Amino acid sequence: MYYACMEHIIEQLKILGLNEKQAKCYLALTELGQSTAYKIAEKAKLKRPITYVILDELRQKGLALKVPHPKRQIFVAKPPNELFAEHEEKLRHAKHVLPELLATAKSKNKKVKILYFEGAEGIRDVLDYGMQNLQNKEVVAFYGKGKTPHKPIPVVYQHYNKKLYDQGNKIRGFAPAHSSLSEFRALDKKYGWQVIHLDESEFSSEVSVEISDTFVRIMLYKDAQAVVVDNEDFAKMMKQIFEMVWKSKSTK
Numbered sequence: 001m002y003y004a005c006m007e008h009i010i011e012q013l014k015i016l017g018l019n020e021k022q023a024k025c026y027l028a029l030t031e032l033g034q035s036t037a038y039k040i041a042e043k044a045k046l047k048r049p050i051t052y053v054i055l056d057e058l059r060q061k062g063l064a065l066k067v068p069h070p071k072r073q074i075f076v077a078k079p080p081n082e083l084f085a086e087h088e089e090k091l092r093h094a095k096h097v098l099p100e101l102l103a104t105a106k107s108k109n110k111k112v113k114i115l116y117f118e119g120a121e122g123i124r125d126v127l128d129y130g131m132q133n134l135q136n137k138e139v140v141a142f143y144g145k146g147k148t149p150h151k152p153i154p155v156v157y158q159h160y161n162k163k164l165y166d167q168g169n170k171i172r173g174f175a176p177a178h179s180s181l182s183e184f185r186a187l188d189k190k191y192g193w194q195v196i197h198l199d200e201s202e203f204s205s206e207v208s209v210e211i212s213d214t215f216v217r218i219m220l221y222k223d224a225q226a227v228v229v230d231n232e233d234f235a236k237m238m239k240q241i242f243e244m245v246w247k248s249k250s251t252k
Contacts, residue, residue, distance in 0.1 A: 016083070018063075021046060025054045026063055029077035036072055062086075113230035120156065123219065126226040127160040130215055134169055139212055140242045141173035143195070144205040144221065145180050157184075165191045172246065176200050196249055211238045 013023035021044075028043035029035065035043075041051035055075055058064035063083065067074040117126040161184070164171065171193035175181055178200060188195045210217040215230040216238050229235075 018061075021050065021054050022057060022061075022063075025051060026058055026077055029058075029064060029075060030080060034067055034074050034076045036074060040075065112234065113228075115228040115230065117226040117228075119224050123221070123224060123226055124156045126217060126219065126228060127156065129217065129228050130212060130230075131163065131167070133214065134164070134167070134212055136168040137213065138170040138172065139164070139210055140239060140246075141171065141208065141210040142203075142205065142242070143173055143175035143181070143184075144208040144219075145176055145178050158187075161187055161191070171195065172242075174198055174203060174245065174249070176203050176205065178204075196246075198249075209238070211235055211242060213239075 009027060010020065010023040013026060014020060018026060024044040024046060025040060028040050032039060032043055037051050037055060038048060040046075040055065041048040044051065046054070055064055058077075059066065063078045065076050065078070067076050115126075115129070117123065171188070171191070173193075173195045175185065175195050175197055176199075177197040185195065185197070187193075206220070206222050208217075208219040208221065210219070212235060214232050214235055215228055216235050217226065217228050219226045
């Protein structure tokens, strides 16, 4: 039980930036109080020459002090409460620059990210993509026909629609007036979503495109393939195209 506890403490000290030997040496020093390198080495189960090196490393880190003594080298550990208080203070200071760091990361993350998905599992993954950032937001879409030889896909999409509804998403979109989509159009009425049905002579797509504020999801259900283009500028442009079409069709 004792050794398990010591191992746990050593692991936590490693999180604070000590390597294993430094952690063992510091722990031995806290247990012994003022002590010689010989006793510290014995307690930490380390060789004495390496213990001197480690003690010097701990002194450089400010975790150990050499106590003046006329005959021997005596060492004492920095109190653990001071060690943790120092790390907490560093964390407090670091948090002050967090907003600036996030802003910098965002400004450098303008690169277009394109992700490819395949198969029924891939369709499930692409529908989950970005869901945590869509809560209570509107998604606009051009929906394609629902025919697919992959039987799990319609079920996956039903779960996706339910999830959108549960997290407060609003939907506006266009869809071909095709019999394969009747089940989904019934859900539109149930969920209060706005989907305009277009005659197949005008719109007969087998590809669905969903547009959020930050990414565009392109789904080819027939081939069980999907692509996400994660870029705000691209999403904005696609949304503008949608709004132009929406305005022309909803005013007729």
